[in-house]
Amino acid sequence: MGNDRCSNSHLFTTKQLFALLLPLGLEQLLTIAIGMADTIMVSSYSESAVSAVSSVDLISYLFITLFSAFSTGGAVIVSQYIGRRDIKNASIAAKNLTAITVLISIAMTIIMLIAKDLIIGLVLGDIESSVINDAALYYIPIALSYPFLALFDSTTAISRSEAKTKRIFLSSLLMNIINISGNYILIHLFSLGALGAGISSLISRIIGALLMLLLMMRKDEECSLRGILRTKIELKHVKNITRIAIPSALDGALFQVGKLIVQAQIAALGTSSLAIHAIVCNFNGYCNIPQNAFILAVITLVGQSAGANRKDEERYWVRWSILWSIIITLLFAIPMYIFTPQVVSIYALNEATTLEAIPICRVCLIACTFLIPFAFIVPNALNANGDVKFTMAVSIISMWIFRVALVFFFIRVLKLGVSGVWYAMYSDWAFRGLIYTIRVSGSRWQNKYAIRE
Incomplete structure (x- = not known):
């Protein structure tokens, strides 16, 4: 980062940190705010529609994880090349990353469309037909949006590696304005319900992806994508990216499979439980606004430190x-905790569902504040240095032992309902956070290498 790189000073100044984190935080705030607005608009249409949208989004995350893992892998590689000041290889790696993620996303779209009925049936089971019908309508435009979401993910990952996050926020702002405007028009004015929500997401992702691509193709761009169609995919960069991406993808895919199993258990509890779960997910997302900014930023911070061979900076x-x-996060969580009843009431659900959701949302705010940093920021720091196999192993073990197994116990044995799902999730966060913290306190993780020539 210019003249600030020296052995007795930090690689990032306060000004640079502010420029990195503020747009990321604003982007997360915007995304969550719009997500909550989407859920509120859909829920005002029907309770089955909000259940359908949240269920399809869980299906969608399984496939999105597969290509977003490549974006993360590419971000690590590009960050380390930038830390070395090897801009040529950083640019080539960026082009390879973009090509790979788009190709994978196209394959995922084809799979999703072919297996639509099978996938929806597996996740929703014998739930009310109105939920299944709404899910099928929402499903198709969401599947078609994957290649554009993949392009947006890869270009934003590269921008974060360069510590250029302002453009990400502005692009996200435009996408979300289009999305919420489209939702209002299609859901309320044209009464398209879940289908309208899906179409709005598709349009916004197309525009956001094309805007980021244009910005990344400028001549003065550090890791320019200019001439990407003529760029040869180089085995060296593919290996470096996949060395990070494949363990992350496997981890993420199994994580999402576990979430789908959990979702099936929630669906069995009924439509009201699905609606409560969707609301708590919104609270979780709101509380994670600053957490997610740091989760993303730590790849740049630790990745560039590793590339500059500054182990002291990594720690x-x-x-x-x-x-x-x-x-x-406390600044976000405390007021939300106080006004939880008022916020939950906005979702226009019946009185019993609203009263049940309030305490679950409040516990979620507390758990998110103190568990998420150790469970998700720390492993991303380990990944940024190339320690991906360890984080994958811990994540998979924790997911299946704590989250999936405990859900069955809490729901079927203790009869805790949807709150049991979240207790199992908190147990998962606590366990993985403990193990990752022990790992990062040692030195073995700093002997891993993401870039191999």
């Missing part, structure tokens, strides 16, 4: 990210 930025994520 510093991990501690710094954990501390400040908790402090800033």
Whole structure:
């Protein structure tokens, strides 16, 4: 980062950190706010529509994880090349990343469309036919949006590696304005319900992806995608990217499969439980606004430190990210905790469902504040240095033992209902956070190498 790179100073100044994190935080705030608005608009249409949208989104995340893992892998590689000041290889890796993620996303779209009925049936089971019908309508435009979402993910990952996050926020702002405007028009004015929500998402993702691509193709861009169609995919860069991406993809895919199993258990509890779960997910997302900004930023902070061979900096930025994520999250969580009843009432659900959701949402705010930094910021720091196999193993073990197994116990044995799902989730976060913290406190993770020539 220019003249700030020296052995006795930090690689990032306060000004640079502010420029990196503020747009990421605003982007997360915007995304969650619009997501909550979407859910509110859909829920005002019908309770079955909000259940259908949340269920399809869980299906969607399984496939999105597969190509977003490549974006993360590419971000690590590009960050480390930038840390080395090897801009030529950083640019080539960026082009290879973009090509790979788009190709994978096209394959995922084809799979999703061919297996539509099978996938919806597996997740929703014997739930009310109105939910299944709404899910089928929402499903198709969401599947068609994957290639554009993949292009947006890869270009934003590259921009984060360059610490250029302002453009990400502005692109996300435009996407979300289009999305919420489209939802209002298609859901309320044309009464298209879940289908309208899907079409709005498709249009917004197309525009956002094309805008980011145009920005990344400028001549003065550090990791320009200009001439990407003529760029040869180089085996060296593919290997480096996939070395990070494949364990991340496997971890993410199994994680989403576990979530789908959990979702099936929630669906069995009925439409009201699905609606409560969707609302708590919104609270979780709101509380994670600052957490997610640090989760994304730590790849740049630790990745560039690793590329510059500054082990002291790697450890510093991990501690710094954990501390400040908790402090800033408290500023979000405390007012939301106080006004939880008022916020939940906005969703226009029946009185019994609203009363049941309030305590679950409040516990979620507390758990998110203190568990997420250790469960998700720390492993991203480990990944940024190439320690992906360890984080994959811990994540998979924790997911299946704590989240999936405990859900069955809490729901079927203790009869805790949808709250049991979240208790199992908190157990998962706590366990993986403990193991990752022990790992990052040692030194073995700093002996891994993401880039191999």
